[in-house]
Amino acid sequence: MSEERLKKFVDSVSKLKGVSYVAAGAEGLPYLVGGTERENAEYVAAVASSLYKSINDLTTTLNLGREEWSKVFYPEDYRMLMFEYDQLTVAVKYEQVLEKIIESLVNNLKRNAVVKCYRCGNELTFEVVRCPKCGTRVPFTDPTCWSCGADLRLKECPYCGTLIFNDGGKPSFITLLIYKIKRIFGG
Ligand SMILES: [Zn+2]
Ligand SMILES: [Zn+2]
DSSP: OHHHHHHHHHHHHHTSTTEEEEEEEETTEEEEEEESOHHHHHHHHHHHHHHHHHHHHHHHHTTOOOOSOEEEEOSTTEEEEEEEETTEEEEEEEEGGGHHHHHHHHHHHHTTOOOBOTTTOOBOTTOEEEOTTTOOEEETTOSBOTTTOOBOSEEEOTTTOOEEETTSOOOOHHHHHHHHHHHHTTO
């Protein structure tokens, strides 16, 4: 189950424009990698668990508390987010502009969410779409746009185009009606 979840996460996230790589490994062994910087990904996957442990030891020593994840800030607007999942350490290197998207998708993985379109059955847990108001990329599962604040509880399924809730559920007739009226009057 969790192995399959992680594979889906790596597949989706490593395809996002602006993501250099996603690397998962344990105890010096690379387990799963994806992305454009393949060689770096292999290396990071191998050292991820010891690197993550070092960062955590350091923050514990400095009394900074233990976080859900750690981040490494690169020059030139790149970041690396590291977290633990099912005995593996996962590292994602991405362009800073993707920060909110990556955090949201990592949360979906960590809470083992499974979001599927009620109509076509395609999985949307790690899917990224465009906000219809401002055009920014947002995770399908997000209820609001992180950039412009638009209410995105209802969105079109990227596979079948049906208007569905961000949890994949079917909206009622009344909900759809209100949504359409609001769109017409710009609410
Ligand atoms: Zn927006
Ligand atoms: Zn669908």
